[in-house]
Amino acid sequence: xxxxxxxxxxxxxxxxxxxxxxxxxxxxxxxxxxxxxxxxxxxxxxxxxxxxxxxxxxxxxxxxxxxxxxxxxxxxxxxxxxxxxxxxxxxxxxxxxxxxxxxxxxxxxxxxxxxxxxxxxxxxxxxxxxxxxxxxxxxxxxxxxxxxxxxxxxxxxxxxxxxxxxxxxxxxxxxxxxxxxxxxxxxxx
Amino acid sequence: xxxxxxxxxxxxxxxxxxxxxxxxxxxxxxxxxxxxxxxxxxxxxxxxxxxxxxxxxxxxxxxxxxxxxxxxxxxxxxxxxxxxxxxxxxxxxxxxxxxxxxxxxxxxxxxxxxxxxxxxxxxxxxxxxxxxxxxxxxxxxxxxxxxxxxxxxxxxxxxxxxxxxxxxxxxxxxxxxxxxxxxxxxxxxxxxxxxxxxxxxxxxxxxxxxxxxxxxxxxxxxxxxxxxxxxxxxxxxxxxxxxxxxxxxxxxxxxxxxxxxxxxxxxxxxxxxxxxxxxxxxxxxxxxxxxxx
Numbered sequence: 001x002x003x004x005x006x007x008x009x010x011x012x013x014x015x016x017x018x019x020x021x022x023x024x025x026x027x028x029x030x031x032x033x034x035x036x037x038x039x040x041x042x043x044x045x046x047x048x049x050x051x052x053x054x055x056x057x058x059x060x061x062x063x064x065x066x067x068x069x070x071x072x073x074x075x076x077x078x079x080x081x082x083x084x085x086x087x088x089x090x091x092x093x094x095x096x097x098x099x100x101x102x103x104x105x106x107x108x109x110x111x112x113x114x115x116x117x118x119x120x121x122x123x124x125x126x127x128x129x130x131x132x133x134x135x136x137x138x139x140x141x142x143x144x145x146x147x148x149x150x151x152x153x154x155x156x157x158x159x160x161x162x163x164x165x166x167x168x169x170x171x172x173x174x175x176x177x178x179x180x181x182x183x184x185x186x187x188x189x
Numbered sequence: 190x191x192x193x194x195x196x197x198x199x200x201x202x203x204x205x206x207x208x209x210x211x212x213x214x215x216x217x218x219x220x221x222x223x224x225x226x227x228x229x230x231x232x233x234x235x236x237x238x239x240x241x242x243x244x245x246x247x248x249x250x251x252x253x254x255x256x257x258x259x260x261x262x263x264x265x266x267x268x269x270x271x272x273x274x275x276x277x278x279x280x281x282x283x284x285x286x287x288x289x290x291x292x293x294x295x296x297x298x299x300x301x302x303x304x305x306x307x308x309x310x311x312x313x314x315x316x317x318x319x320x321x322x323x324x325x326x327x328x329x330x331x332x333x334x335x336x337x338x339x340x341x342x343x344x345x346x347x348x349x350x351x352x353x354x355x356x357x358x359x360x361x362x363x364x365x366x367x368x369x370x371x372x373x374x375x376x377x378x379x380x381x382x383x384x385x386x387x388x389x390x391x392x393x394x395x396x397x398x399x400x401x402x403x404x405x406x407x408x409x410x411x412x413x414x415x416x417x418x419x420x421x422x423x424x425x426x427x428x429x430x431x432x433x434x435x436x437x438x439x440x441x442x443x444x445x446x447x448x449x450x451x452x453x454x455x456x457x458x459x460x461x462x463x464x465x466x467x468x469x470x471x472x473x474x475x476x477x478x479x480x481x482x
Contacts, residue, residue, distance in 0.1 A: 022241045040380045041394035044392055072389065075234055076380035081354055086343075095235055101239040111388040119235035123247070126227040129198035138387055148387070151425060158464045160203045169227035173296075177250060180294040181242040 011059025021095035028085040029053040035079035035089040051090050063098045071112035101189045111142050124178050128166040139166040192220035193255035197269035204417030206461025209471040210446035213459040231272040246294040255303040262303045263310035269414035270307045271341035276347045278299040307438045313359050318366045326454040329369035331476035333408035335361035339419040367452040374407035381422040398430045401438040411441040424466045441469035
């Protein structure tokens with residue numbers, strides 16, 4: 001993470017934004033590294049959790065928001081449970097993902113936010129997850145066309161996958177929830 | 190004992206066996222489950238990772254219906270359970286809460302009235318382990334079970350208030366009450382990779398591999414789970430793990446409701462045992478239980 005540090009003003013503005021998106025005060029982190037030590041996915045990340053925490057403190061907006069880390073975090077909450085300062089790194093990850101998602105900031109882990117948008121698209125349309133369509137759309141849009149396809153026949157046979165969509169019970173209420181949440185959060189619905 | 194039942198998406202699709210066995214066991218124990226009419230997805234990881242409001246509003250939509258039913262809510266999926274619990278936590282919070290905005294999004298004034306429980310808590314707590322022990326008809330004494338809790342039942346502990354977050358025992362106590370052996374092992378609350386299943390399957394395979402290895406090292410014949418997402422990763426991807434890591438794991442991944450059902454003498458068909466990807470047939474035959482249909 002070697003680069004020129006942002007001004008105090010932009011640093012404070014970023015920390016404010018992270019807190020508004022639901023995180024505890026990242027300034028409390030004293031870099032003990034306990035989050036990284038217990039993180040099951042740290043081995044695959046570009047910046048381990050404690051470095052993301054430091055990046056947020058320093059206002060390194062572009063680095064943290066375009067990292068692989070924020071999308072690889074599995075939200076297992078191990079770090080938040082163990083953090084001696086109560087900073088809840090998993091909550092900081094959520095806040096960073098929310099900002100990156102709303103602003104369309106790209107990460108090399110582009111498949112993960114793609115998956116989330118397809119997942120939520122299914123909820124908006126059907127009220128529930130329509131697995132077959134969700135996996136199909138994901139494979140097409142991610143370019144991994146044949147991923148997990150060999151498992152499909154067995155799942156269909158065992159009745160674990162349906163080719164018919166679930167019933168949308170209250171489509172109007174759902175559309176309202178999605179639209180209103182997007183409006184209040186200043187996102188595109 | 191009557192509850193508003195929130196099955197969640199998985200129990201209507203990839204985890205039909207969990208839904209079947211949960212209903213069968215509850216029927217046998219006299220626990221009434223009334224499905225929340227018109228329930229919608231809790232939003233799962235995808236909502237909380239991208240929109241805080243949506244991640245509370247979707248559960249609140251469901252919980253408001255449960256409130257109208259005048260019932261507490263029971264969930265079987267650890268992810269749903271976590272999202273519903275967090276929504277209750279947020280809606281009851283006095284300061285810095287987002288309750289006002291959620292009211293606007295959902296069009297209700299819900300304030301956490303319907304308490305949320307996981308079915309594990311209903312069976313072990315409300316129904317009771319002693320009562321459960323008395324209902325056992327089949328001998329499970331030759332079966333060694335690794336109870337796997339995963340992440341979201343126990344974390345964050347101040348929200349779920351479920352059990353000891355490092356060393357949960359509730360499922361182990363159920364295993365013992367049923368007459369089987371609960372193995373002591375250190376990976377009870379390690380993560381299976383959950384929603385990275387489709388996007389970063391390599392990570393899920395590694396995490397599942399480590400879980401199988403620890404369970405096997407500690408003498409487990411099978412894994413016992415209380416979450417359809419943990420189950421999907423651990424059951425459906427076991428063959429891939431074996432291919433990738435050159436291992437020969439053959440650990441059936443049973444829902445805790447299926448194990449209760451077996452002990453209670455409920456038919457294999459009613460427990461959906463044939464839907465498991467890693468067949469429990471050989472194991473059940475070895476410990477002297479009937480063959481799955």
